[in-house]
Amino acid sequence: MKVWTxxxxxxxxxxxxxxxxxxxxxxxxxxxGTEGAFPPWNSTKADGTLxxxxxxxxxxxxxxxxxxCEWVVQSWKGIxxxxxxxxxxxxxxxxxxxxxxxxxxxxxxxxxxxxxxxGVLSDSELVDLPLKGTVFPLASKPEEAKKxxxxxxPMFEGxxxxxxxxxxxxRFLQENLADVAEIREYGKTQEHDLDLxxxxxxxxxxxxxxxxxxxxxxxxxxMVLAGPRFQGGILGKGSSIGMRxxxxxxxxxxxxxxxxxxxxxxxxxxSIKWFGFDVTVY
Amino acid sequence: xxxxxxxxSLVTLIPGIPLTLQLAFLSTFLGAFIALGxxxxxxxxxxxxxxxxxxxxxxxxxxxLLVQLFLIYYGLSQFxxxxxxxxxxxxxxxxxxxxxxLTLNTAAYASEVIRGGLLSVPxxxxxxxxxxxxxxxxxxxxxxxxxxxxxxxxxxxxELILMVKATSLASIITIMEITGLAAKLVSETYRVxxxxxxxxxxxxxxxxxLTRIIMAFEYKLTPHLREPRITKVLALENESAGEIS
Numbered sequence: 001m002k003v004w005t006x007x008x009x010x011x012x013x014x015x016x017x018x019x020x021x022x023x024x025x026x027x028x029x030x031x032x033g034t035e036g037a038f039p040p041w042n043s044t045k046a047d048g049t050l051x052x053x054x055x056x057x058x059x060x061x062x063x064x065x066x067x068x069c070e071w072v073v074q075s076w077k078g079i080x081x082x083x084x085x086x087x088x089x090x091x092x093x094x095x096x097x098x099x100x101x102x103x104x105x106x107x108x109x110x111x112x113x114x115x116x117x118x119g120v121l122s123d124s125e126l127v128d129l130p131l132k133g134t135v136f137p138l139a140s141k142p143e144e145a146k147k148x149x150x151x152x153x154p155m156f157e158g159x160x161x162x163x164x165x166x167x168x169x170x171r172f173l174q175e176n177l178a179d180v181a182e183i184r185e186y187g188k189t190q191e192h193d194l195d196l197x198x199x200x201x202x203x204x205x206x207x208x209x210x211x212x213x214x215x216x217x218x219x220x221x222x223m224v225l226a227g228p229r230f231q232g233g234i235l236g237k238g239s240s241i242g243m244r245x246x247x248x249x250x251x252x253x254x255x256x257x258x259x260x261x262x263x264x265x266x267x268x269x270x271s272i273k274w275f276g277f278d279v280t281v282y
Numbered sequence: 283x284x285x286x287x288x289x290x291s292l293v294t295l296i297p298g299i300p301l302t303l304q305l306a307f308l309s310t311f312l313g314a315f316i317a318l319g320x321x322x323x324x325x326x327x328x329x330x331x332x333x334x335x336x337x338x339x340x341x342x343x344x345x346x347l348l349v350q351l352f353l354i355y356y357g358l359s360q361f362x363x364x365x366x367x368x369x370x371x372x373x374x375x376x377x378x379x380x381x382x383x384l385t386l387n388t389a390a391y392a393s394e395v396i397r398g399g400l401l402s403v404p405x406x407x408x409x410x411x412x413x414x415x416x417x418x419x420x421x422x423x424x425x426x427x428x429x430x431x432x433x434x435x436x437x438x439x440x441e442l443i444l445m446v447k448a449t450s451l452a453s454i455i456t457i458m459e460i461t462g463l464a465a466k467l468v469s470e471t472y473r474v475x476x477x478x479x480x481x482x483x484x485x486x487x488x489x490x491x492l493t494r495i496i497m498a499f500e501y502k503l504t505p506h507l508r509e510p511r512i513t514k515v516l517a518l519e520n521e522s523a524g525e526i527s
Contacts, residue, residue: 077465080472104472166469184376184456185466191356191456198359200374 031088036073040274041094053274061257096236108254112279113238114209115231129227138233156181162192162201169205291480298460305449309384317392342390355379355455380452399434439496
């Protein structure tokens, strides 16, 4: 009896292994992982439900892919390990597709990019950082970006810059400003906001979208955008949906849905609603 | 098993050891003075002092260290009055916020350990000291405190080990000690198991050495519990004498 069940088990596993690649898993439900604390991409409302650009966009994408979507909230630090451990099927959490991350997970085509910039207090001398709001693509115009960095560098001499640990802005700061300024790393973006407000750090670096939203919070009165905006290169192609290596079927589904939402202006409409400007990656 | 990565993790985490030890030792050292004060308040028999100490214990032993850290670091900085005061020179710095939180926390636990030690001093010893003409501070310094410390040492050793582990919480207020460096390495490499196994092993090694040191102290302070060396020598002499005859 025991031998018989074991044999059956082996036979079934073998059958599944053979049939697996031929007949790809039919996706009915897709679990999406999000931080739920990165407005306006995603945030958690007082009643515990999620809202944001990505929540609206995912609803549309899932409808077009004809699947049911379920959200799973996961802290930012552990989000990639959690994906690889199978807690959810994809990450949709304002995550930029960087080369380093692409070593461990696959990415869809990008669905949005706002660039990274600085946030300072309005009474700080750093308000006068040059090139405010100008966009510098690190990959396509490296010389100009290098010049912009050299131009802002002297003003950061001896200053402390707060940044979310292991976010793309942190890598940018370590490579470009760590020689003049102290880089202090935080687990959550809200924490560096608190320390900017209290004066423990002189500036923060985060996505333009994030700082523009945080500024509107009454608790962050006096926080303003400063300096140039950087994007591309080590800052990634833009926010993309992350998935486990080899999820080719999911990638094809999402790529198609994102492309259609980009081409018919859905992403543009949603980004005007949530960001106030167009974040579409064309 | 990627031995190369284990090695790289170790090399990344080792620079965090001095900071971990500094946080643990400095706060335990400072906390010991507050703890002694609190224990004496509890035993003073003066009502208001006793109540103050009880209240302190209630708050700092009853609430999680994580919450205390958050309140001291992010909470106090919310008040402009704090930011404009002299205290801000310390509170501005995450390092001192961690030291303050750890010190206040360990003081609460250690004060009970010390109180237990003080209570365990036999009354006969105190009477004997009085008979020798000691009183007041001299009696406390020469007789009561040394006996209390000897009695409290095993429990205090445990407290020191708990403090070494408690420093790992400092990583949440941007301090890059062993756990802070480990969390950063995990978020860069996405390899949780290897990094935290190495971090855990470092804490184990630190605490192993610490327990040996505490044991050595205990051994040195308790000669009265061992067979005196002189009787051993006599016993040996008797044996050899027996062999000859």
